[in-house]
Amino acid sequence: MTDSTSGSGTIAYRASILDSLGDPAELGLENSYRYFEDGMMVVQDGRILALGEAAEIMPGLSSGTTIRHYEDALITPGFIDTHIHYPQTGMIASYGEQLLDWLENYTFPAEQKFADPAHAEQVSEIFINELLRNGTTTALVFGTVHPQSVDAFFSTAEKHNLRMIAGKVMMDRNAPKALTDTPESGYRDSKALIERWHGKGRLHYAVTPRFAPTSSPEQLATAGQLLREHEGLYMHTHLSENRNEIEWVKELFPEQSGYLDVYDHHNLLGKRSVFAHGVHLCDEECQRLAETDSAIAFCPTSNLFLGSGLFNLPQAEQHKIKVGLGTDVGAGTSFSMLQTLNEAYKVMQLQGSKLHPFKSFYLATLGGARALELDQQVGTLEPGSEADFLVLDYNATPLMSYRMQQAKSLDERLFVLMTLGDDRAVKETFAMGRKIYSRD
Structure with a gap:
C-alpha cells in the first residue's frame, strides 16, 4: 500500500x-x-x-x-478531516439507532476492546491505511478512555510522518464503568500523554471530553486546567448534535444557559477548540463561537445516518465561524472526503441552499486547516x-x-x-x- x-x-x-x-x-x-x-x-x-x-x-x-x-x-x-473516531472503525455501518441509543448499543461495547494495546495497535493501522487510501493526510481524532489507545494511534501516525491530532477521551459518568475515568485520573493520564506526544514530530494533542453528558463539572474544569497549563493544545468534543442530547444537557446542567454555555463556563472555547456537529445552534451560540475563534466540524454523513438533523452552513457563514469537514466515522459511513462532500451537497439542497464545488474543496482542504489553526503548514x-x-x-x-x-x-x-x-x-x-x- x-x-x-x-x-x-x-x-x-x-x-x-x-x-x-x-x-x-x-x-x-x-x-x-x-x-x-x-x-x-x-x-x-x-x-x-x-x-x-x-x-x-x-x-x-x-x-x-x-x-x-x-x-x-x-x-x-x-484532505483534512476535522472530526473522526478511530476506535469506531470496526463498527461502521451499524444499523438502526439514533445518537444516544447508538452510543449505548454499539459505540461503548466497541470502545471497551481498546483496553487491549494489541487491539488498539491493529485498529490504528487499519484506520490510518483507510485515511491514506482516501487521500486524508491530517485528521482530528478521538481515542478511547484508555491511554494506550492514544499511544497506539500516535505511534502509527509517527511512522508515516503524518500531521495528526488526537486525544484520550475524558468520561467520568453516564457510561459503562469499564469506560469511565475520574477527574483526577483523566487529568493525570491526559497530562502524561501530552508530555509524551504533543509537539513530537508532526503530532498534536487534543484535550477530549467526549461530550457534556459524560463529564461532570469537576472533570470539565480539569479539561480547562489542562488547556491553561500547556501551550498549543486542542480541545475536541461534541456539541448540539441531537435534540434529545440537548435536552439531557439542560437536565444535567440547569445552571447554564445552554449546551455551549456548559463548555464556555469551563473555559473550553478558543481558537483551537473544535466542536463536532453544531446542528442545532441559536444565533447567540453562533456569535459566541465566532467571538472565541472556535470551530465547527460539519459532519453531514453522520448527521444523516443518525437522523440528527441538517447543519446550517449559511448561518455559520453569516457569523463567520470557522468550519471544517468531518467524516465522523463510525456514525459516518465513509472515510472518503469526496463522499462526505456528496452528502454535504444534499444537506444543503434539503435546506434550499447550494454547495458550490469550490466551497466544497475549500471545506475539505484549507477550510479544515483553518479550523485546526494549521493553514500555515497544510491545506494549501x-x-x-x-x-x-x-x-x-x-x-x-x-x-x-x-x-x-x-x-x-x-x-x-x-x-x-x-x-x-x-x-x-x-x-x-x-x-x-x-x-x-x-x-x-
Whole structure:
C-alpha cells in the first residue's frame, strides 16, 4: 500500500493543479481558488518549493530534477478531516439507532476492546491505511478512555510522518464503568500523554471530553486546567448534535444557559477548540463561537445516518465561524472526503441552499486547516508549506471517465469528483513529499 519514495531531493510534479486561497463566502467564487490546467509543483526536502504553470517553471529546473507527469489527473492539497473516531472503525455501518441509543448499543461495547494495546495497535493501522487510501493526510481524532489507545494511534501516525491530532477521551459518568475515568485520573493520564506526544514530530494533542453528558463539572474544569497549563493544545468534543442530547444537557446542567454555555463556563472555547456537529445552534451560540475563534466540524454523513438533523452552513457563514469537514466515522459511513462532500451537497439542497464545488474543496482542504489553526503548514500548495498532497484520477471508474468527457468547466469536473468519486479516485497520497499510498 505504501512505498519508500523519499521526501528528500527535488521532484517536479506536472498535472492540473488546484488549491484554495480562501473561503468563497468571503472572497467570492472566482477569487477563492488557484488553478493551473498544465501546472507544475516542485517539492524539495518535504516542502513545496515552487508552484505555477509548467511552461514557466520547467526552464528553471536544476539539472537532474525528477519530473513526474500525471495525465487526466488533478493535484490538490491532502484532505483534512476535522472530526473522526478511530476506535469506531470496526463498527461502521451499524444499523438502526439514533445518537444516544447508538452510543449505548454499539459505540461503548466497541470502545471497551481498546483496553487491549494489541487491539488498539491493529485498529490504528487499519484506520490510518483507510485515511491514506482516501487521500486524508491530517485528521482530528478521538481515542478511547484508555491511554494506550492514544499511544497506539500516535505511534502509527509517527511512522508515516503524518500531521495528526488526537486525544484520550475524558468520561467520568453516564457510561459503562469499564469506560469511565475520574477527574483526577483523566487529568493525570491526559497530562502524561501530552508530555509524551504533543509537539513530537508532526503530532498534536487534543484535550477530549467526549461530550457534556459524560463529564461532570469537576472533570470539565480539569479539561480547562489542562488547556491553561500547556501551550498549543486542542480541545475536541461534541456539541448540539441531537435534540434529545440537548435536552439531557439542560437536565444535567440547569445552571447554564445552554449546551455551549456548559463548555464556555469551563473555559473550553478558543481558537483551537473544535466542536463536532453544531446542528442545532441559536444565533447567540453562533456569535459566541465566532467571538472565541472556535470551530465547527460539519459532519453531514453522520448527521444523516443518525437522523440528527441538517447543519446550517449559511448561518455559520453569516457569523463567520470557522468550519471544517468531518467524516465522523463510525456514525459516518465513509472515510472518503469526496463522499462526505456528496452528502454535504444534499444537506444543503434539503435546506434550499447550494454547495458550490469550490466551497466544497475549500471545506475539505484549507477550510479544515483553518479550523485546526494549521493553514500555515497544510491545506494549501503555497510554496513553503508542507508537501501533503494527493493525485486525483479523473478516469477512476468507467462512469466517471464517461461523465468527465461531457464536463465543460473546472467546477463541473470538481462536482463530478465529489459526486461520483470515492477512494478509487485517489491515485496517490503524499505526506511531507513522500509517497505513502499508491492505488496501483
